[in-house]
Amino acid sequence: MRESATTSCAFPVGDLVPKKETETLEFLKQYPEYDGRNVLIGILDTGIDPNAVGLRYMADGVTPKLMDLVDCTGSGDVDITTKKTVTDCTDDKECYQVTGLSGRTLKLRKDWWKEGNTVSVPTVQLGIKRAYELFPDRLVSRVKAHRKKQLDASLDAYITDVRQRLYEWQQTYDKKTATPEQLREKSDLQALKDVLTDKEWEDDPGMMLDCVVFFDGRDQRAAIFTDEDEDPSTVKPLAAFAKERQFGTISALDQYNYGVNFYDDNKVLSIVGDCTPHGTHVAAIAAAAEGERNGVAPGAQLVSIKIGDSRMGSMESGSSIARGIMAAVRLGCDVINLSYGEASQVANSGRLTRLAEEMVWRHNIIFVSAVGNNGPALTTVNAPGGVSSCILGVAAYVSPDMMKAGYSLSSNTDSTEEDEDTLVGTTYTWSSVGPTVDGANGVCVCAPGGAITSVSNWTMQKSMLMNGTSMASPHACGCVALLVSACKAEGIPISPSRIQRAIENTAKSMPNLSTLQQGWGMVQVTQAFEHLKAVKDYVTEDVNFEVFVENLPGNPRGVYLRQPEDSAAKRTFSIKVNPKFRRVKEVDEDTQRSRIDFEMQFDLTSTASWLSVPDHFMLMNNGRSFKVSVDPLQLPVGVHTAQVCGTDAQHSERRIMWSCPVTVIKPIAEQQLIEFHSLEVRNGYSLEKKSSSFDH
Numbered sequence: 132m133r134e135s136a137t138t139s140c141a142f143p144v145g146d147l148v149p150k151k152e153t154e155t156l157e158f159l160k161q162y163p164e165y166d167g168r169n170v171l172i173g174i175l176d177t178g179i180d181p182n183a184v185g186l187r188y189m190a191d192g193v194t195p196k197l198m199d200l201v202d203c204t205g206s207g208d209v210d211i212t213t214k215k216t217v218t219d220c221t222d223d224k225e226c227y228q229v230t231g232l233s234g235r236t237l238k239l240r241k242d243w244w245k246e247g248n249t250v251s252v253p254t255v256q257l258g259i260k261r262a263y264e265l266f267p268d269r270l271v272s273r274v275k276a277h278r279k280k281q282l283d284a285s286l287d288a289y290i291t292d293v294r295q296r297l298y299e300w301q302q303t304y305d306k307k308t309a310t311p312e313q314l315r316e317k318s319d320l321q322a323l324k325d326v327l328t329d330k331e332w333e334d335d336p337g338m339m340l341d342c343v344v345f346f347d348g349r350d351q352r353a354a355i356f357t358d359e360d361e362d363p364s365t366v367k368p369l370a371a372f373a374k375e376r377q378f379g380t381i382s383a384l385d386q387y388n389y390g391v392n393f394y395d396d397n398k399v400l401s402i403v404g405d406c407t408p409h410g411t412h413v414a415a416i417a418a419a420a421e422g423e424r425n426g427v428a429p430g431a432q433l434v435s436i437k438i439g440d441s442r443m444g445s446m447e448s449g450s451s452i453a454r455g456i457m458a459a460v461r462l463g464c465d466v467i468n469l470s471y472g473e474a475s476q477v478a479n480s481g482r483l484t485r486l487a488e489e490m491v492w493r494h495n496i497i498f499v500s501a502v503g504n505n506g507p508a509l510t511t512v513n514a515p516g517g518v519s520s521c522i523l524g525v526a527a528y529v530s531p532d533m534m535k536a537g538y539s540l541s542s543n544t545d546s547t548e549e550d551e552d553t554l555v556g557t558t559y560t561w562s563s564v565g566p567t568v569d570g571a572n573g574v575c576v577c578a579p580g581g582a583i584t585s586v587s588n589w590t591m592q593k594s595m596l597m598n599g600t601s602m603a604s605p606h607a608c609g610c611v612a613l614l615v616s617a618c619k620a621e622g623i624p625i626s627p628s629r630i631q632r633a634i635e636n637t638a639k640s641m642p643n644l645s646t647l648q649q650g651w652g653m654v655q656v657t658q659a660f661e662h663l664k665a666v667k668d669y670v671t672e673d674v675n676f677e678v679f680v681e682n683l684p685g686n687p688r689g690v691y692l693r694q695p696e697d698s699a700a701k702r703t704f705s706i707k708v709n710p711k712f713r714r715v716k717e718v719d720e721d722t723q724r725s726r727i728d729f730e731m732q733f734d735l736t737s738t739a740s741w742l743s744v745p746d747h748f749m750l751m752n753n754g755r756s757f758k759v760s761v762d763p764l765q766l767p768v769g770v771h772t773a774q775v776c777g778t779d780a781q782h783s784e785r786r787i788m789w790s791c792p793v794t795v796i797k798p799i800a801e802q803q804l805i806e807f808h809s810l811e812v813r814n815g816y817s818l819e820k821k822s823s824s825f826d827h
Contacts, residue, residue, distance in 0.1 A: 144423045146536035147594075148416065149579040152528065153610055155427050158656040165617035165660075167418060167428025171198065172612055173464035173496075174414045174605075175455040176471070177439035178202070178405030180587035181378040182388045184594070185419030186411065190429060196420060199373040199434045199462060200390040200403040203454035206441040207265060207389075207402040209258035211344045216254050226363055231341035232259040237356050238363040245348035258342035258400055262357070262381055265389070265441060266337075267406050270589045274385050275335050282335075286327055293324045338382070344393070344400055350374060353391045353400050357382055372403065386588040406441040408586035412597050413470050415585035417605035418612065424584060424594075427609025430616065434462050438471065447471050449483060456486045460494050465615050465625075468608035469500040469522075470601035472513030478567040479688065484519050491521040492675065493714035497615070497627045498522045499608040501600035502574050503563035509647065509770065509796075511563040512573035516604070520677070520688065523611070523631050524573060526649060527562040527580020527603040528641065531555065537581055537596055556641060558648045562600055565647045566794045570680070570689025574650035575631070576638050578606040610634070610656045617660050626673040626713065633662040636786040646772050647794070665784050671731060676777075676789035677709040681756055689792040690761060698763035698797055706775060706791050709754035726752045732780040733788065739773035741766060742793055748777060763795045771795040 150156045159166055181187060181197055189196050202208075217227035217239060226238040244253060263271050297320045304313050341356040345368075352368040367379055372390030381387045389404040405411060414433055419426035438455045439445035452471070459467045467490075490496050500516025502524040516524045531554035534540040542554040559580055565573025581598035611630060618625045637659045638652035666672050679686040682705040692698050710729060715722055733748040735757070743760040759775055773793045779785040 143532065143536040146532045147583040148419075148424050148426065149530065149533050149536075149582065149606075150427060151532065152530050152579050153427075153606065153654045154657040155610065155613070158613060158660065161657065162617060162660075165613060165620055167431030167609070167612040167616045169619050170428065170431045170465045170612045170616045171434060171463060172414075172417055172428070172431050172608060173434050173436050173455075173459040173462065173467035174410060174417070175436045175438050175452070175459070175467055175469045176410030176413050177407045177445050178403065178410045178437035179414045179433065179435035180388050180405055180408075180411045180589070181372075181376075181390055181435075182380075182588055183411045183415065184585045185421035185424070185426070186414055186433065186585060188420065189432075190420040190422075195376045196418070196432055197376065197435065198432050200437070201392065201435065201455075201458050201462070202401050202403040202437045203451045203458060204437060204440040204442075204448070206406070207260075207404065208394075209260045209342050209400040209402060210398070211256040211258040211342060211400045212398050213257045214254055215257060216252055218252075227253065229255055229257070229343065231343070231356065232257050233339045233341050235341060235356070237341055237343060239343060239345075239354065240363045243345070243347055243352070243354070243368050253345055256344040256397070258344070260340045260342060260402065261337055262340055262385070262387075263337035265381075265402060265404050266385065266387060267441065267589070268444060270385055270387060271337070273591075274337065277384060278335055278337075290324065290327045293320055293327065296320055297324065340381070340402075342400055342402075344397070351393050351397055353393075355379060355381075355402070386591065388588055403435070403437060404441075405435075405437065405587055406439045406445045408590050408595060409445070409470070409597070409601065410435065410437070410439070411585055411587045412582070412595065413468065413601060413605045416582050416602055417468060417609040419585055421585070426584070427606055428612035428616070431609070431612045434459075434464065436462075436467075452483055453486055456483075456490050459496060460490055464496055466497040466499060466608055466611045468605045469498070469516060470599075470604045472501055472503045472516050474503075474505070475514035475518055476568065478514075478518040478569045478571065479520055481514075483515055484521075487515060487519055488521045489714070491627045492711065493716075495626055495713070497611050497630055499604055499611060500524060501604040502526050502565075504559075504561045504599050504601075506558070506562045506564045506648075507560055509564055510566060510568055510573070512565055512567060513563060516600075517563055517565070517573045518567045518571070520571065521627070523607065523634070524575045524650070525600060525604045525607045526564075526574045526577040527559045527598065527600045528577040528649070528653060529557065529559055529581060529598070530579065533579060533581055537583055537598075555643065558644060559598065562603075562648065565650070566689060566691055566792060568691075569685065569687035570691035570792060570794060571687075572646070572650055572689070572792050574647065576607060576634060576651055576654050577641070577644075577649040578603040578610070578654050580606075582606075607634075607654055610654050610659075613656055614660055614663065618663060621664070623663055623667045624670075624673060628675045629663065629666075629672045632672065632788070633659040633666075637662050645770070646774075646792075647770070662786070666782075669782065669785065670725075671729070671779075671788075672785075673713065674729075675711040677711050677754075678789050678791045679707055680791070681705045681707040689794065691794050692761070692763060693794075693796040695798050695801075698766070698795055701760065701762045701764060703758055703760050705756050705758050707754055707756040708748075708750055708777070708789060710750065710752060731788075733777040734780045736776045736778065737773060738776065739771070739793075741771070741795075742773040742775065744775050747780065759791075759793075761793060761795065763797060766795060766797045768797050768799050771797060
């Protein structure tokens with residue numbers, strides 16, 4: 132450990148939400164107007180707290196940042212098909228009353244209905260929901276502990292009273308002479324004492340939320356009553372969140388904030404909250420407006436697309452992700468972030484991948500996702516972020532500045548040489564590593580994978596340290612938002628292929644890390660924007676190139692030689708390249724002509740001497756193939772990676788247009804030691820004992 136300095140230095144607030152590593156600070160200083168404005172980011176996660184610091188409003192405190200809340204899991208759904216007509220309240224002329232589904236009498240203020248409403252006696256729709264079905268497990272535990280403390284205090288008073296009455300009965304009556312009524316009184320007191328001291332009281336069902344939905348003459352609204360809400364002035368009827376961007380709080384105790392939506396012809400009320408602080412933290416990294424602790428793109432707006440199911444401890448489902456992708460299209464997102472993923476035995480296939488491809492290639496939405504936290508072993512990238520070609524998969528990096536600010540680590544700043552006290556930047560040990568099972572990169576780029584930033588109010592703290600590829604992905608997503616904002620402002624065409632190609636071509640290769648760990652390297656926003664400006668007039672930048680190995684089973688997206696026999700001889704592979712254009716609903720003459728006329732000339736290069744490639748390659752629509760040779764015979768033991776790269780032969784500034792990765796695992800030669808101890812050999816009628824051993 133380094134000895135404490137005698138003079139203090141300024142606290143590195145800016146490194147709590149790191150930005151230097153990706154040139155974000157430099158970019159925003161040079162282009163302050165390109166801070167993410169006019170960009171809508173979809174956060175597919177556990178939900179966003181609408182009152183979290185930096186996420187409700189823009190920096191001006193007026194313009195809304197969080198534009199909508201959508202629950203794609205159904206965990207907050209309430210059946211509101213029960214209808215009742217309200218009556219005038221007998222003790223308050225300003226209110227109506229109705230009996231809720233809990234049996235409580237609920238007061239509804241008459242001024243909730245707008246002037247000009249033609250219905251003289253309103254009809255309302257009723258529903259009911261347990262608060263604990265909405266709350267995250269941690270919040271349920273906290274609320275239960277508080278309620279038990281209150282209950283215990285009340286029970287103690289009741290138990291004391293009953294015990295006192297039992298004692299008085301025993302002092303007053305004799306069991307032998309007591310009348311049947313007196314004995315019954317004692318029996319009732321004893322039964323009451325047994326009930327009050329029963330441990331089943333500890334099973335707390337929580338608050339029951341009475342939901343009242345009505346049309347106020349202009350909008351559908353929902354009023355949600357808790358056990359304590361008897362005064363209607365404490366209840367705030369909410370319209371669908373996107374209309375007014377207003378939220379409610381279940382109670383002062385829980386601080387659980389929510390918005391509402393209405394579905395299925397107003398038969399279903401959706402109460403939209405969050406099921407862990409993860410989604411709020413992710414959103415804050417991407418776009419919080421909080422001064423020195425701004426997110427990466429503080430001018431961007433957000434939509435919360437909740438895919439984590441509160442009923443399953445925040446686990447996602449295939450259905451919720453599919454609904455989330457469709458919601459992103461419906462809401463008009465420019466870019467989405469998914470900090471979720473699961474292990475997968477197959478790559479780049481399945482219904483969710485096809486939905487993602489449709490969103491990206493038809494609707495022009497850029498998809499950024501975490502590659503997973505299953506490293507450091509090879510081929511540990513998660514689906515969909517690490518295995519889908521249409522997604523920018525992001526690994527998690529930690530820099531020395533992040534280590535000092537976020538993790539309170541110290542380094543020997545006086546030393547000029549690396550020693551055990553010197554902090555060295557690296558990917559986190561658990562950050563998943565490529566390649567995919569079919570040989571693709573898996574990791575596209577890396578970004579800072581930790582931050583101390585906003586979390587949900589119900590956690591009872593303003594911010595929290597979280598780390599993971601879940602945090603690296605929204606950082607990269609924020610970088611994408613900056614680039615999209617800049618392109619919109621300067622009239623530069625925008626497409627997923629164009630943006631991802633710029634990011635990967637300008638990424639900074641970090642020292643001491645393999646391409647399987649960091650992909651093309653650390654995102655560099657300023658350089659990526661310069662690249663986008665340089666190639667803005669090339670329409671083929673919007674073309675996606677599908678690359679695969681056509682002479683291997685399954686047509687994998689890369690060459691992956693991982694078994695001993697795979698690297699025992701020189702091998703030749705046929706690489707197929709197909710140009711893929713933006714998907715369109717209607718085919719017209721111009722579209723067809725552009726595809727017929729498509730031709731590109733490529734220079735082919737290899738990044739390793741053991742990978743031989745041709746010099747040139749001419750490509751047309753419908754694709755072509757060429758052969759490459761891999762010679763692993765002279766490679767030393769270990770992991771070896773290389774790329775077949777196709778660069779535009781006519782425009783050198785365009786750098787790499789497509790690539791095909793090659794990964795070779797050269798195993799340690801197997802050594803077998805066979806020993807024979809006390810081997811008895813029969814020679815005629817005699818026995819001889821021999822001992823021998825040899826290596827094989």
